Amino acid sequence: MRYLSLLLVGALVNSVGSGLTAFGLGVFAYNTYGTASAVALVQLCAFAPIVLLAPLAGALADRFDRRLMMLLGDGCSVIGLGVVMVALGSPTPRLAYVLAGVTASSCFAALTEPALRASVSDLVGEEDYVRSAGMLQAASSARYLLSPLLAGLLLPVVGLRGLLVLDASTCLVTAACSGAVMRSVGRRRTGQWEGAGLSHHLLGGWRALSVRPGLRSLVGLMTVMTLTIGMLQVLLKPIMLPHVGTAAMGRLETVAAVGILAGAGLVTALGRLRPTTLLSLGAAGTGVSMVLLGLHVWPWWVALTGFAVFTFLGLCNAGAETLVRLSIDKDHQARAWGTISLVTQLGYLLAYLAAGPLADRLLAPLMEPGGALAPSLGTLMGTGTGRGAALLVVLAGVLTTGLAVLTHARRQILGGAAVEAQEPLEAPAVSAALQHHSV
Structure with a gap:
């Protein structure tokens, strides 16, 4: 647990x-363009590479040392931040250049998340999975x-370029933490890509989903959940x-986000509950x-x-992560996390694409004084x-909230993958399906 804590400090x-x-x-995007669509476009460019490259990042994290992948991802993302700083140096910054730098930074950052998540299984035992999930949430959601509190105070003083410089400097701490763990625990042993090579290796995560009906259902539910949270x-x-x-x-954002800590503490307190119970309870609270x-x-x-949203969302994440960890062999978890991240976080991409146009073009006119929905909803909202x-x-x-009801109704199926993973299995088991292309 000590080495995991050090990695989480860097994270x-x-x-x-x-x-x-x-x-x-x-x-910057809202003040410059004044629409929800502009904000969504910046978030889309920051997030899309992380989602789309997740399977490749997971495969690389299974093949090479996971701490090395984290170090490279965080360190090289500074290149993209440099492009953004150069673009902002112009008297009239062009949004296209800013978005290009954000995209480049995110491409490198994509290496980090699957490696960090899989490192949990490398460094702690099963009895600490739920606790580790709460710690991971607290670190990543800082x-x-x-x-927000720091940025709101610093932005008028140092400007946007100053915030970018501070962001770039954090990679030094991350590199130091990852390097210290590598020196202490040694390099993770890896094999070679066999058979048909990398392309087949990348399919390992999809095979992990295909042989677990409960895992497929879980991924589907969480994809819709990320869509709503992305909104x-x-x-x-x-x-x-x-x-x-x-x-x-x-x-405001900082006060709301304190709910993340409350959620992590609540996960620890409710750690004896079944993961499916955490998932359905969290979804219900988040929706309301x-x-x-x-x-x-x-x-x-x-x-x-907002505090309540973040608190209950912590229960959802902990329940889902625990079900996945209990369902997948830990030697193949990075590629599985990569595939799961790709599928579930497509919900975020859809939200970033759709939320702005839906709000600006469809619902905003309806909620203007004299709009079609103003008489019925104006008094309430x-x-x-x-x-x-x-x-x-x-x-x-x-x-x-509807997802919470569906999760409760399908709790036997959702929990089935974890139960099967602890029983002696013949093909098609996850480990058997992946063994032919193991690293």
Whole structure:
């Protein structure tokens, strides 16, 4: 557990730096273009490479030392940040150049997540999986917990380029932590890609899903869950920035994100519950909280309901991660995480593509004074700027609550993969399906 904690320190510091850049670029996009679509486009370029390259990153993390992959991913992502800083140095920054730098940085950062998640199984025993899931969430989500407050205070002082410099500097801490763990535990033993080579090796994650019906159902549910959460991520600034300043927006996001710590603590306290129970309970709480968040623009209300969203989301993540860890042989988990990340996080990509146009072009006109929905919903939610985005968050919350009901109804299937993984299996078992192309 000591070595995992050291890796998580590096992940936490790097997460704070990434959050500074994400907050600054989000404010830049909204202030420059004034639409939810502009914010969504920046987030899409930051996130799409991480999702689309996840299977390749997972395969590389199974083939090579996972700590080395983390070091290379975080360190080389600085190149993309440099491109963004050069673009912002122009008197009239072009959004296309900024997006190109964000995309390049994310391509390198894609190497990190599958390697970090698989390192959990390398460094701790099964009895610590739930606890480790909570710690991993707390570290990786520091970008939501600490970064908005820091960015809101620093942005008026150092500017967006200053935030980018701080982000780039965090890679030094990450590199030191990853290097220390490599020296202490040694290089992870790896084999060679056999058979038909890398392309077949990349299919290992898909095979892991194909032989576990419960795992396929879990991945489907979590894909829809990421769609609804992605809607909230895109639309929170368009909902609140018309009513609060940059510093207040940072404080609001930080207060809401304290729920991440509460969620991690709640996961630890409820660690004896079945993973499927954590999953359904978390989805229900997340959905109800999203519905409530969209009803008012009072900062304290949004902070409180946002806190609840993050708290219950922690239960969802811990339940899902534990089910996956119990279902997949740990020697092949990186490629499985890569494939699972690709599938589930397509929900985020869809949210980033759809949330802006839906809010700006479809729902916003309906929620303007005199709009078609103003008479029926205006009394409950209000009308005007940002209310179309708020209505979309409410609808996403309703869908998330429906997922909780579906999760509870399918708990036997969702938990089946984990049960099967602990029983003696003949083909087609996950390990058997992957063994032909093992590293």
